Amino acid sequence: MKVPMSVQENIRTLDSHGIAGREIARRLGVSRDAVVKYTGQRDYSPQPPAPVLRPAGSAMTGFETTVETWLGEDQRRPRKQRHTAKRGFDRLVVERGFTGSYSPVQRFVKKWNDLHRQAGEGFTELVWPAGTAQVDFGQAEAIIGGLRQVLHIFVVTFPFSNMRFVQAYRGETSECVCHGLRTVFDHIGAAPRHLVFDNATGIGRRVGQKVVETKLFSAFKLHYRSESRYCNPYSGNEKGNVENAVGFLRRNLMVPEPEAATLQGLNDVLLTRCMALAEATHYRKGLAISELFAQDVAASLALPGVGFDPVRYESRTADKKGNLLIDGNTYAAGSSFHSRTLTVGLRHDVVEILDEQATPVRSFPRAFGRQTETIFEPASLLPLLVTKPGAWGHSQLRPLVPEPGRDWLDKATATNRRRQLNAVDAASGSAGFDAASCRHAHSTRRHPRDRRVGHARPAPVAWPMAAPRRRRTWT
Secondary structure: OOOOHHHHHHHHHHHHOOOOHHHHHHHHOOOHHHHHHHHHOOOOOOOOOOOOOOOOOOOOOOOHHHHHHHHHHHOOOOHHHOOOHHHHHHHHHHHHOOOOOHHHHHHHHHHHHHHOOOOOOOOOOOOOOOOEEEEEEEEEEEEEOOEEEEEEEEEEEEOOOOEEEEEEEOOOOHHHHHHHHHHHHHHHOOEOOEEEEOOOOOOEEEEOOEEEEOHHHHHHHHHHOOEEEEOOOOOHHHHHHHHHHHHHHHHHHOOOOOEEOOHHHHHHHHHHHHHHHOOOEOOOOOOEHHHHHHHHHHOOEOOOOOOOOOOEEEEEEOOOOOEEEEOOEEEEOOHHHOOOEEEEEEOOOEEEEEOOOOOEEEEEEOOOOOOOOOEEOHHHHHHHHHHOHHHHHHOOOHHHOOOOHHHHHHHOOHHHHHHHHHHHHHHHHHHOHHHHHHHHHHHOOOOOOOOOOOOOOOOOOOOOOOOOOOOOOEO
16 A cells, blocks of 8 residues: 555654654554655656556457457558457457457557557647638427427537527528528628538538539529638538537527427527527637627628529429429429429429419428428319319319318219319419318208208309418428
């Protein structure tokens, strides 16, 4: 057992007074060997800690050369295809009959890697000037309209001040990126001079030494005069500020899961809470983040007089049913547009279909991910059913009509069904499909004297309807 420093001091003090070693041991209650050791020690300068060697022999004895050969050959292989300690252990067991445990192999591989580390490995601290922003995506859950959803959180940080902004989207497309950047730019009243992106972000990708950007984002940069830079593959450390901010904002703004009626309502709340974070003190510079962010804004570019509209237009030809395939999902333009070449406008939340004269004819909420059903607007199917009432039984519209209107249409004659669908079509133009179909269901309640199938008292063709309301779309 090591003698405490205070006892060592007493031993040397008594020895300096000429007291014999036996007496020092008796007075201090230590062994005479300890007295001899500390009275004879000449150098008390601090020494570096010595490595603690394991007392027994290693189970790796006889296998060191094999593992060293494997690790040496790894230096010529891609970084992601080299031996881990686990892989080395598995090969030793299968190929060399190793009977030891995993731990000695793990210690040997770690020691070898530490001794053969290249001088250029590791990371360096990066300095970011004011007016530079970093951009990245993450994921988090939120409750929108009562439904739990996995959202893609778009994070923009200013590493000079450590100011952070976040917006939530349903995808990671170039339309989402441009809309999120414009939201931040409009909020702060300036556009950063430099934007740093991950290599996998939806607006551009580095291929070798060349960066390929989407046309939409190239137009966005021209609009705001900003410059972009892309990190090297697998080099998240090059934009470590935003990488850390993704986790920070997820833990601090989205725990527990936020609730909102709409996605836009959630984004408004997130923007407000991000501004509240600006009152904190910078972790290193000792100033309020808001003070440092003022320098970021001053070093940025002035906004142009008009905001950028982040929409991507593409040409699509409708099939014989009037459907369009957009990003792997099917949207119904309507049977009257079959085999026609239409223009599709893609925004972060809306898919808009325009005819040959660029006149909008349909608008749908944009679907992300693969949808198994056609996305359609119920009212757009009514004209075809008026022309072909026999298709009612297998129509996509049938499940959307409430009872007893659906039952009445099922049993009605072709003439009565055509007349009633025509009435719903006429009413949908001003009041919307939901209101028109509900009115139809109410009007088809059978009178006690009407017993014959298909002869309920239908509403007249021209219905007085409530105030117009927004149309719904269905998937």
